[in-house]
Amino acid sequence: MLSTQVLGCDPASISFDSSSDQLQVASQDTLHSLTLAAQNIIDLKPVAFPTETVYGLGALALNASAASCIFSVKGRPPDNPLIVHVSSIEMLHSLLPSSFRMPRSYELLMKRFWPGALTLLFPSDPKIIPSIITANQPTVAIRMPSHPVARALIALVKAPVAAPSANSSGKPSPTTAEHVRRDLDGKLGVILDGGACGVGLESTVVDGLQDDGKIRVLRPGGITVEDIEQTLQEGIQDSETIPQVLVYRRDYRDSQLEAAPTTPGMKYRHYSPSVPVTLLMTSSPPPEGSVPSTAESYLASLKGQLNPSGSVKIGVLALTDSTLGTSPLPVVNGLEWCRHELGPISDPSVTARRLFDGLLTLDQRGVDLILIEEVKETNEGLAVMNRVRKAASELRWITF
Known part of the structure; x- marks a missing residue:
C-alpha cells in the first residue's frame, strides 16, 4: 500500500x-x-x-x-x-x-x-x-x-x-x-x-466527425446542448448549413456504439454509491398501464420494506423549493431521514454541482437507501438525469 x-x-x-x-x-x-x-x-x-x-x-x-x-x-x-x-x-x-x-x-x-x-x-x-x-x-x-x-x-x-x-x-x-x-x-x-470542482459533472463529449456533419452529443455534461446550439447558430454564416445537434439516447440510438463505446460513460453502470438508489419520478408521466403511488404512502412504506424490526436511515436528494423538498417527511418509528438539498428548480447548474457530493455524503453517513428527485431535462438538467438514471437501480412514479 x-x-x-x-x-x-x-x-x-x-x-x-x-x-x-x-x-x-x-x-x-x-x-x-x-x-x-x-x-x-x-x-x-x-x-x-x-x-x-x-x-x-x-x-x-x-x-x-x-x-x-x-x-x-x-x-x-x-x-x-x-x-x-x-x-x-x-x-x-x-x-x-x-x-x-x-x-x-x-x-x-x-x-x-x-x-x-x-x-x-x-x-x-x-x-x-x-x-x-x-x-x-x-x-x-x-x-x-x-x-x-x-x-x-x-x-x-x-x-x-x-x-x-x-x-x-x-x-x-x-x-x-x-x-x-x-x-x-x-x-x-x-x-x-485545489478545492471543490465548480461544475460537478463530467465534460460534455461531442462527435462532429460523421459524414453528415451533424453534431452528436455522446455524453451530456458541463457544457449544455443549448449552449452548443447557440454557438453554432451564431457562428455559422447565412450561406452555410447550421449543423443539427443530436443527443445520444434522446434523439438517436446506436447499437454498435453501445457495444464498442468511443468515449467514457456509455456502456457500463456508473455513478453508484454502495447503497441502492431510487429515482423518484415526480413530473414525468408513468408508463402506460401503471398507476403512480402517492408520495406519502410510498415514503411511509419504506421502513417496512427495508427493515421492519430494526432502524433504517434513508437519504433524500431533493430540490430546495420542490414539493418533495419542502414537504415534511413521514414520521415513522425507527426511520431517520437525511436530507441533502440539490438547489433551486430554476438553476440546474447548482443541482449538477451538488449531485455527486450528495451521493457520496449520504453514502458516508451510512444511509440504507438514497432517493433522488427527478429534475427537468433542460440545460444542465439533461446531464444530471443522465447520471441519475445510471446510478439508480429503480424508478418509482409518485404523486403529491
Whole structure:
C-alpha cells in the first residue's frame, strides 16, 4: 500500500499568458505541489488532480504502461476509453494526424468552450496514441481543462495526460480531494487539492466527425446542448448549413456504439454509491398501464420494506423549493431521514454541482437507501438525469 499525500494548491496563484500560454505560478507552495505531482506523472505514477468538472486520475497519455496504471487503480474495464487532456492548442495538434482538417463546427466550439468542460472526438493516429487509450477505436477524445491546477500540471509534465474520474470504477465521481482520499487512499502517491470542482459533472463529449456533419452529443455534461446550439447558430454564416445537434439516447440510438463505446460513460453502470438508489419520478408521466403511488404512502412504506424490526436511515436528494423538498417527511418509528438539498428548480447548474457530493455524503453517513428527485431535462438538467438514471437501480412514479 502506498502512502498517499494530499498536497494543497491555490488556483488563484496560477495564470497563463493569453498570447503565449506561458505558465506562471505566484505561490511557491503551489509550485512545489505541482512540481512534485508532475514528476510523479513523468515517473509513470498516476496522480489525482482537480478539474473544473470532477477530480481526475492522470497519467501519461502517450505511454501505455503509465496509462495501464489508471485501469488498475480504478478497476476499470479495458474497453472503456480514456479522455486525453492537453494544456494548449499546440499540444492538441501534436496528437492529430497530419491529414486531418479541423471542421468549422469544431473551430467554433473550441473558440467558445476551450479551455473548458467540452471533450471533442478526433481521428486517432495509432502511431501516436496507444490503443489502451482509445480501446482500439479509430477516434480519441480530447479536451483542454480550464481549471488552473489541471492545466498547470499538464504544462509542467509537457505532455498530454489521460484522466478519467479519480474514483473506483462505477462509483460517483469525486468533486473534492477528500472524496478521492476516502476512495483511493493507499492506491496512489499524490492527490492535489485545489478545492471543490465548480461544475460537478463530467465534460460534455461531442462527435462532429460523421459524414453528415451533424453534431452528436455522446455524453451530456458541463457544457449544455443549448449552449452548443447557440454557438453554432451564431457562428455559422447565412450561406452555410447550421449543423443539427443530436443527443445520444434522446434523439438517436446506436447499437454498435453501445457495444464498442468511443468515449467514457456509455456502456457500463456508473455513478453508484454502495447503497441502492431510487429515482423518484415526480413530473414525468408513468408508463402506460401503471398507476403512480402517492408520495406519502410510498415514503411511509419504506421502513417496512427495508427493515421492519430494526432502524433504517434513508437519504433524500431533493430540490430546495420542490414539493418533495419542502414537504415534511413521514414520521415513522425507527426511520431517520437525511436530507441533502440539490438547489433551486430554476438553476440546474447548482443541482449538477451538488449531485455527486450528495451521493457520496449520504453514502458516508451510512444511509440504507438514497432517493433522488427527478429534475427537468433542460440545460444542465439533461446531464444530471443522465447520471441519475445510471446510478439508480429503480424508478418509482409518485404523486403529491
